[in-house]
Amino acid sequence: MKKRLFTPGPTPVPEEVMLRMAAPIIHHRNPEFMEILARVHENLRYLFQTTQPVVALSCSGTGGMEAAVSSLFGEGDKVITVNAGKFGERWTELVQLYTGSSTEETLPWGSAITPERLKQLLKEHPDAKGICLTHSETSTGTASDIKTLSAVIREHSEALVLVDGITAIGAHEFHFDDWGIDICITGSQKGLMMPPGLALVAISERAQERINEPARKPSNYYLSLKKALESHAGDDTPFTPAVSLVIGLDEALTMIRSEGIEHVWKRHESLAAACRAGCIALGMKIFSSSPSFAVTPVWLPEGADWTEFNDALKHDNGITVAAGQDAFKGKIFRISHLGYYDELDMLTVIGAIERAMKAIGLPLTPGTGVTAVQKAFLGK
Ligand SMILES: *Cc1c(COP(=O)(O)O)cnc(C)c1O
Numbered sequence: 001m002k003k004r005l006f007t008p009g010p011t012p013v014p015e016e017v018m019l020r021m022a023a024p025i026i027h028h029r030n031p032e033f034m035e036i037l038a039r040v041h042e043n044l045r046y047l048f049q050t051t052q053p054v055v056a057l058s059c060s061g062t063g064g065m066e067a068a069v070s071s072l073f074g075e076g077d078k079v080i081t082v083n084a085g086k087f088g089e090r091w092t093e094l095v096q097l098y099t100g101s102s103t104e105e106t107l108p109w110g111s112a113i114t115p116e117r118l119k120q121l122l123k124e125h126p127d128a129k130g131i132c133l134t135h136s137e138t139s140t141g142t143a144s145d146i147k148t149l150s151a152v153i154r155e156h157s158e159a160l161v162l163v164d165g166i167t168a169i170g171a172h173e174f175h176f177d178d179w180g181i182d183i184c185i186t187g188s189q190k191g192l193m194m195p196p197g198l199a200l201v202a203i204s205e206r207a208q209e210r211i212n213e214p215a216r217k218p219s220n221y222y223l224s225l226k227k228a229l230e231s232h233a234g235d236d237t238p239f240t241p242a243v244s245l246v247i248g249l250d251e252a253l254t255m256i257r258s259e260g261i262e263h264v265w266k267r268h269e270s271l272a273a274a275c276r277a278g279c280i281a282l283g284m285k286i287f288s289s290s291p292s293f294a295v296t297p298v299w300l301p302e303g304a305d306w307t308e309f310n311d312a313l314k315h316d317n318g319i320t321v322a323a324g325q326d327a328f329k330g331k332i333f334r335i336s337h338l339g340y341y342d343e344l345d346m347l348t349v350i351g352a353i354e355r356a357m358k359a360i361g362l363p364l365t366p367g368t369g370v371t372a373v374q375k376a377f378l379g380k
Contacts, residue, residue: 109327
């Protein structure tokens with residue numbers, strides 16, 4: 001049985017990337033590697049649409065979030081976090097750890113903060129040094145309008161704009177420079193079609209100034225963005241980088257660049273729309289009111305037991321989807337279309353859901369979901 005991964009991290013890795021990573025290891029201080037790293041740095045700028053440095057850290061996405069918070073803020077700094085899911089909550093926990101408190105805005109899962117509410121928050125907290133947002137909240141499949149939110153922040157506040165872009169980069173349109181973002185993070189195992197192990201962090205001029213303030217007392221060592229930036233200037237890294245992953249990333253970014261970033265965004269939008277159409281045709285409800293292009297969480301089909309349904313998907317069809325988290329465990333499940341996916345993959349996953357529904361005895365006319373997916377791509 002073929003195994004197929006439909007989770008929002010890790011995501012499938014193309015053969016081209018796997019093969020590049022299988023080559024014999026090279027030393028990270030030799031010119032061959034430094035040339036690769038220079039090209040990776042250049043292509044990361046393209047990915048984030050920036051002229052500013054994007055550093056590659058050897059850790060998962062959370063390490064990138066921690067590097068940002070610990071390099072920018074310290075004890076007593078006021079930082080606003082927006083928590084509408086698992087990963088917004090992570091921002092809050094990191095800010096609490098490094099500043100001693102947090103100013104948290106909590107929203108119901110599946111919703112996104114409005115520009116009006118954000119404006120109000122900025123008025124209530126004129127002394128905020130930073131605001132932490134999530135572009136695509138993976139636990140709820142919800143996209144935030146980062147372009148508008150960032151414009152509101154830049155208009156009403158001096159606070160730095162930090163964006164968790166971990167499942168947005170490579171799925172949603174994103175312009176780091178034009179939108180006035182200060183920090184944006186992604187992870188290799190999400191939209192970049194890579195195994196886990198790298199965090200990529202884009203850093204604006206304003207953020208670089210803050211990081212390099214002479215009075216700032218470091219609270220980190222390995223996760224220091226100051227050290228990472230110093231090395232980045234010479235297309236180098238402060239510590240031994242994850243050599244194989246950097247080489248794989250070179251291949252993945254080359255693939256993204258040859259497809260064209262605008263096309264990559266459009267492809268994700270179109271896969272997400274077809275996935276939603278397939279689910280709706282099968283009688284399932286979409287969880288989010290502002291759906292992400294990276295992942296589609298849906299309520300379980302009526303009458304389905306999650307364990308039985310998931311067993312039928314996994315053991316009979318080789319399909320791995322993601323479960324709901326926290327309060328939504330056993331109530332929703334999440335279908336990923338982030339990274340290395342195409343139109344036929346959507347027929348596969350919706351086809352597998354039909355088979356699982358049938359296997360657990362739910363009423364179904366075979367082909368209902370698949371037909372909706374075909375129509376979404378091919379027209380009525
Ligand atoms: C996956 C994810 C993270 C955490 O990344 P890790 O690589 O698991 O550390 C953070 N934020 C979002 C939105 C994610 O999807």
